[in-house]
Amino acid sequence: MKNDWKESLKAAFDAPEPGNKKEFLRNIRPREVSTPRMLFQQVQYIRGAVWIFALMIMIFALLGSWKQMEETEDLIPVIMPFLAAISVLETRRSRKCGMIEIEMVTRFSLRSVILARMLALGLVYLFTVCVISPVIAAAFGGKALLTAMRILIPYLITMSISLQVERSVWGRKLEYASLAIAAAIAIAMFWIKNTDSALLLGYTKVIENCGVLIVLVLAGITAFEQWKTINNVEEFA
Amino acid sequence: MDLEKTYDKIYRYVYFRIKDRTIAEDITQETFLRCINRKGNMQVFEIKYLYTVARNLCVDEYRRVKTETLPEDYEEAGAQYDNLEERLAVREAVAGLPLEDQEILLLRHVNNESMGTISSTLGISRFALYRKLKSAEEKLRAGLEAVDHEK
Numbered sequence: 104m105k106n107d108w109k110e111s112l113k114a115a116f117d118a119p120e121p122g123n124k125k126e127f128l129r130n131i132r133p134r135e136v137s138t139p140r141m142l143f144q145q146v147q148y149i150r151g152a153v154w155i156f157a158l159m160i161m162i163f164a165l166l167g168s169w170k171q172m173e174e175t176e177d178l179i180p181v182i183m184p185f186l187a188a189i190s191v192l193e194t195r196r197s198r199k200c201g202m203i204e205i206e207m208v209t210r211f212s213l214r215s216v217i218l219a220r221m222l223a224l225g226l227v228y229l230f231t232v233c234v235i236s237p238v239i240a241a242a243f244g245g246k247a248l249l250t251a252m253r254i255l256i257p258y259l260i261t262m263s264i265s266l267q268v269e270r271s272v273w274g275r276k277l278e279y280a281s282l283a284i285a286a287a288i289a290i291a292m293f294w295i296k297n298t299d300s301a302l303l304l305g306y307t308k309v310i311e312n313c314g315v316l317i318v319l320v321l322a323g324i325t326a327f328e329q330w331k332t333i334n335n336v337e338e339f340a
Numbered sequence: 341m342d343l344e345k346t347y348d349k350i351y352r353y354v355y356f357r358i359k360d361r362t363i364a365e366d367i368t369q370e371t372f373l374r375c376i377n378r379k380g381n382m383q384v385f386e387i388k389y390l391y392t393v394a395r396n397l398c399v400d401e402y403r404r405v406k407t408e409t410l411p412e413d414y415e416e417a418g419a420q421y422d423n424l425e426e427r428l429a430v431r432e433a434v435a436g437l438p439l440e441d442q443e444i445l446l447l448r449h450v451n452n453e454s455m456g457t458i459s460s461t462l463g464i465s466r467f468a469l470y471r472k473l474k475s476a477e478e479k480l481r482a483g484l485e486a487v488d489h490e491k
Contacts, residue, residue: 108480109449111430116442116450118355121347121365128343131372 145219150196153189153224157231160186164235168242176243176250177296179235180257181289187261188285190224191269194332214333221329228258252314259321261288266328270335346387347372349451350394356446357398367397387453391461433483441476448473 160182167175194217236251265281273280295306310317350371355364371394434442440462447458459469 108430108484111427112434112445112480113450114427115431115434116352116356116446118352118364119361121351121361121368123365124344124347124351127369127372128347131376 141215141219142223145216146223149193149220149223153193154227156186156189157227161231161235164239168235168238171242173243176239176245179239180253181292181296183254183258184261184285184288184292185282186228187258188265188281190221190228191262191265191281192279193220193224195269218333221333232258249310249314252310252318255318256310256314256321257288257292259318259325261285263321263324263328264288266325266332270332346390349387349453350390352451353391353446354394354398356442357395358401363401367394367401370397388457388460391447391453391457395461429484430480433480433486436483437476437479441472441479444469444473444476445480 160179163182164175164179166172167178232251232254236254237247239245240247240250261281261284265284268280268284295302347368351364351368354367354371355361358364358367371390374393375390434445437445443462444458447453447461448455453461455466455469459466462469464472
């Protein structure tokens, strides 16, 4: 066939412009995305500062353990509340950046986006704790489980309180309420370690005796608070 | 797969068979929806599968409405092009061909489908398709010459 015939042939078979093609195609775009893929997508939207902070904690713990710096064991539980505060701040970033309207009309609901981001952060932090606890314990002659409890307790306390505060009326007004809570917890941890030896002894004893139970209860409360945050996300946002 | 291009191809094919814009669009969309329901994902669409579904839906439509009157918008299509005389001549020549030849010419030269896709859609072998395509092209050429002579 000659090319000019082909052109004429195309015109001969031409159809009138379809009326609602674009609208139809927009509506049938795939909506189902697997959980790992969704998690991976959301990981890319979490701010670099969050990952850098987690990485710095890990480097600090590993270097401190390697160099036998005694402060490492005490400073990590003091820093952990700030990691929790950053996670909570990440959940309210949509409102801060004015992205809420856009996220609400995209293919994922805001709930699923926040859930995926929380899950991604939680998994990374869990990995961090799993790595640094045995290293610190080995370096300073402690037990890995007890070290993990000492790291997790301030983190979980900050998380559960911050999530609760973020949902409250004044928590929504105060941009960095969770950071203030983290600072308060960090100061309390610092005070326990350095000011009152009787208090430190009591705190250590409590962790040794029922640390696992405390962590489990705190983890349960944190999970419940996160669930409430996810459920109230439209109002929260 | 470019979804928009695929939509245009299926719509053009359905319109060729149905000759009614509204029904053609309904059938095109029904074709896509049926494929989504079965595959669950647009990415795995195969064009020959879409053609087959569209073809079957057209057959269903023929059975439902047994008349073959041309709709009002049939003559409007393509009227905006240059060389209107030549294009009308080609259209006249195409209209004189058997429906199967028209279908083959549309799929091969307008929708630019592969021989494999066309043979699978029409349910014939590649060799048979090749022969039919050559025959259709010959008939079209003869038809065009006849139209020229008349003028």
